[in-house]
Amino acid sequence: MTMKLVSFFLLVLAMVVTVRSHDYGDALTKSILFFEGQRSGxxxxxQRMTWRKDSGLKDxxxxxxxLTGGYYDAGDNVKFNFPMSFSITMLAWSVIEFGDSMGSDLQHALDAVRWGTDYLMxxxxxPDxxxxxxxxxxNDHNCWERPEDMDTARTPYAxxxxxxxxEVAAEIAAALAASSIAFRYTDFSYSVDLIRRxxxxxxxxDQYRGFYNDTLQPWVCPFYCDFSGYQDELLWGAAWLYRATLKSFYWDYVVKNAHNLGNYNEFGWDNKNAGINVLVTRLKTSNADLFIENADKxxxxxxxxxxxxxxxxxxxxxxxxxxxxxxxxxxALSFLVLVYSRYLEESKREVSCTCSLKADxxxxxxLAKSQVDYILGSNPLGLSYMVGYSGNFPQRIHHRASTLPSIDKHPDFIDCNGGKAYSDSNNPNANELTGAVVGGPFKNDTYPDDRVNFPQSEPTTYINAPFVGVLAFFKSHSSS
Structure with missing residues (x-):
């Protein structure tokens, strides 16, 4: 790409993005509050999101x-431990890296972590x-029911x-290890319990290796199939255990198995490769050059x-x-580049992307700020993709509890068929799921405010979890 094209590209971005300032502290508060709307048990x-009530009490x-507690992953009423564990890992990492910037929201963030770890425990x-x-x-996805009313099978899978x-076991291990660090100075006894588990x-x-797709394929696919294999989760879990314990066994495990790392560009609930490389930069240990090279890339x-x-x-x-x-x-990618920017600052270095392109x-x-600001409303539509932030945000999100009237307003039971009228309606959702970040716009920056288009209108815990850390950073670096 020539410098003229680069300049033109950046100029176009500057022209189409609405310039405005954002209240990152308010967005942070709301992003954590969202998790209260996803609580089960x-x-x-x-509880601050009071329109939500007890649910899943017989799980x-x-x-x-x-098996009560934990989180519903998105707009449904199933507890999928694979994405849930990743969300908890990212919440804990947000606290570890950026908790000092959270102020009064730090305790709420820890409460959000603990709601998940109590369930994972x-x-x-x-054993085994x-x-x-x-x-x-x-059955759950074919029903539009409040979690407080759900009468579909609550079958446990193991x-x-x-x-x-x-992959799911190693991700749970990562979540518990990361959370043990987050609680180390506020609840040491709980921290010890988490790291032991x-x-x-x-x-x-590690000992009983295999894909959970093979074990539970009819029930986890196509919802949360594992596409990247389990090697990335094993390294991810070992890296977090090393950070939590500083026991050389875990670092040796990471180094020995580094050849199993795949595409360094991917990161999310299924693929941990980029996250492993960036996490290693925070470990301050030897033999990290390979990981740092991949983190640069x-x-x-x-x-x-x-x-x-x-x-x-x-x-x-x-x-x-x-x-x-x-x-x-x-x-998630914005979170990683912010964490990596800390490494660059501490190591007093910049990244050489090409001979002529260097980045500090x-x-x-x-880059991270451009993504945050876009999500909060600095975009061609002037629309905040966080529910409850600013006066212009999605009104028809794909979320059962938010769509249906609360028990306070409608105490009578609403069955599976009874909820369909609410899901099919064009009316705004009955309850504001404050802080929820939806799937987002199409690639041309358009967004149909329609709950039927769930890839655009459905919020998830794994969208919000890394955003907590990102918002905490910009709360204390608003002039960055």
Whole structure:
């Protein structure tokens, strides 16, 4: 790409993006509040999203196990532990990296982490037997019911020695290990419990290797199939265990298995490769050169001006990758480049993308800020993709609890068929799911405010979780 084309590209972005300032602190508060709207189980007395009520109180009872709690992953009522664990890992990482910038929201962020880890501790309470999902997904997805009313099967699904699932087990281990660091200075006893369980779960994932697709394919696909294999989760889990324990065994494991790393450009609930490379830069250990080299390549691949760009950009400046719920990429990749910018600052270096293209920490901060501002409303539509932020945001999100009237307004039971009238309606949702970030616009910056288009209108925990850290950073670096 010539410098003239680069200049023209950046000029176009500057012209189409509405310039405005944003209240990152307000957006941070709302992004954490969203997780209260996704809670399953017995809600606490300090629940702030009060239109949500208790749900899933019998989860696990049919087999004599307490599996209450945790999060619904998106607009449905199933608890998928694979994306849930990734969301908890990212919430914990947000606290670890940017908790100092959260102010009064730090405790709410920790509460959000703990709501997840308490559930994961229940799901892993039996040695060599891990519960990885609650709810029969096809029946659930065919019903439009409030979680408080759901009467579809709450079947628990598990992995074991004979029926392994290394990717989901290793992701749970990563979530518990990262969370143990987040709680180290506020609840040391709980932190110790988390790391002990993380080590046991990781050992299980590594010793009994296998794809959870093979074990649970009819129930996890096509919802959360594993497409990248389980090697990335094993390295991800080991890297987090090393950061939490500083035990050389885990770092040796990462180095020994580094050849199993795949595409350095990918990161999300299914693929941890880019996250591993960036995480290693925070470990301050030897033999990290290979990972840092890949982290450099990853960072360069996001720059609009880079000839090795691995993402596309909309005319309004939003990064795009293949697949639905595109804002999951914008938030997760923005988080990684902010973390990497910290490494660049501490190591006093810049990245050489090409002979003529060099980028320092400020360039990557600028890149992340462009994505945050776009999501919050600096885009051609002037639309905030975070529900409740600014006066212009999606009104018809794909989310059962938000769409249907709350029990406060409609105490009578609404069955599966009764909810269809609400899902098919063109009316705005009955309840504001404050802080929810939806899947986002099409590649041409258009957005139909229509709950039927779920890749655009459905919020997920794994879109919001990395966004928490990003917003915390810009709350204290608003002039960046």
């Amino acid at each position: 017995k809600l606490p007395s300090n 696990g009872t049919e087999i004599g196990v307490d 229940k799901a892993t309470s039996f 037997f891990i519960y990885v999902q609650v709810g029969e997904p096809y 992995i074991s020695k004979q029926f392994p699932g290394s 993380a080590r046991r779960v990781f050992d299980f994932a 990853f960072a360069c691949s996001l720059l609009p001006e880079s000839p090795a760009r691995s993402v596309e950009y909309s005319p309004g400046g939003l990064m795009f990758k293949d697949g639905g719920s595109n804002l999951q990429h914008a938030t 920490k400020n360039r990557f901060i600028q």
